[in-house]
Amino acid sequence: MPAPRIADFDPTLRVDRAHYKRERRRLQLELLHIQSYLRDEAACGAVVVFEGVDAAGKGGAIARLTGHLDPRGFVVHSTGPPTQRELDELYLQRFHARMPARGELVIFDRSWYGRVLVERVEGLATREEVERAYQEIREFERHYTDAGIAVLKLWLQITREEQLRRFEARAADPFKRYKLSDEDWRNRERWDDYLTAADEMFARTHTENAPWALISGEHKRHARLAVLSAVHDHLRRYIGTEVLPAGAGNPSTIGGGSSESRQRDS
Numbered sequence: 001m002p003a004p005r006i007a008d009f010d011p012t013l014r015v016d017r018a019h020y021k022r023e024r025r026r027l028q029l030e031l032l033h034i035q036s037y038l039r040d041e042a043a044c045g046a047v048v049v050f051e052g053v054d055a056a057g058k059g060g061a062i063a064r065l066t067g068h069l070d071p072r073g074f075v076v077h078s079t080g081p082p083t084q085r086e087l088d089e090l091y092l093q094r095f096h097a098r099m100p101a102r103g104e105l106v107i108f109d110r111s112w113y114g115r116v117l118v119e120r121v122e123g124l125a126t127r128e129e130v131e132r133a134y135q136e137i138r139e140f141e142r143h144y145t146d147a148g149i150a151v152l153k154l155w156l157q158i159t160r161e162e163q164l165r166r167f168e169a170r171a172a173d174p175f176k177r178y179k180l181s182d183e184d185w186r187n188r189e190r191w192d193d194y195l196t197a198a199d200e201m202f203a204r205t206h207t208e209n210a211p212w213a214l215i216s217g218e219h220k221r222h223a224r225l226a227v228l229s230a231v232h233d234h235l236r237r238y239i240g241t242e243v244l245p246a247g248a249g250n251p252s253t254i255g256g257g258s259s260e261s262r263q264r265d266s
Contacts, residue, residue: 003206004214006195009157011218013226020221027228028068034235038103039073042239044148045100048231049111052156053194054184055166056217058109061156061227066107073103079110091115091133092140102148112137113153116201121193134204141210150238151210154227155198156217160191 015023038046048065050058066074077098086094092112100106115133119125125133141151158166167188170180187194206212213230217223 003202011159013216013222014219015222027232045102045104046150047106049108049153055163056156056158057223061224064224074105076107145209152234153212156215158217
């Protein structure tokens with residue numbers, strides 16, 4: 001499968017509410033069974049990386065991905081700027097410590113791709129450091145996939161106009177204002193530079209065992225369903241076997257869900 005390109009992004013993709021609710025429940029149940037299989041029977045673990053432009057919906061997609069999983073079997077790492085100690089270490093050292101053992105699912109909200117994205121665009125890494133990072137990242141991921149750890153990388157994309165709408169909505173909502181920073185506004189000025197960096201990143205780090213998937217985040221229901229589907233399909237291919245009991249994919253077997261899950265229908 002060829003590497004994705006930002007030019008492939010289709011902002012018109014959407015799903016209706018009824019289809020979203022039905023497919024979301026089906027995929028969440030199947031992912032719960034896959035998680036149980038990873039823990040109890042499979043000799044592998046899994047890593048899902050979330051990257052994308054600011055306000056593309058990574059947090060909401062992660063919430064739907066993990067909403068019905070066994071909380072004992074996954075962890076979400078939100079990657080921020082490195083500490084001074086981490087700056088003094090090898091670039092990938094802090095990520096090695098967070099990778100899963102067999103049977104575990106680890107989700108990265110931002111990841112080791114910061115060096116070839118934000119650090120490259122903002123001039124925080126030299127071209128030599130960026131080139132070295134590409135080689136190190138490919139080897140890093142290959143070491144884990146060779147050892148039986150599935151790796152899937154997701155890029156969520158929205159239009160510049162939709163990003164502005166979401167920024168303004170966050171600024172106006174006191175419960176969401178914490179999600180918006182001066183850096184987010186500043187990054188908009190480098191929009192084209194970030195997308196250029198993303199395209200190079202896809203071309204140089206998309207592999208059969210650790211692929212990138214481009215997710216259209218313009219419409220949130222579509223994005224959340226696309227994320228569930230991409231993770232489900234990759235893990236099923238990686239495991240290479242049928243893991244679900246008969247009837248497990250029937251949404252009627254899931255039940256009504258908690259009040260929290262019912263509030264997440266949008």
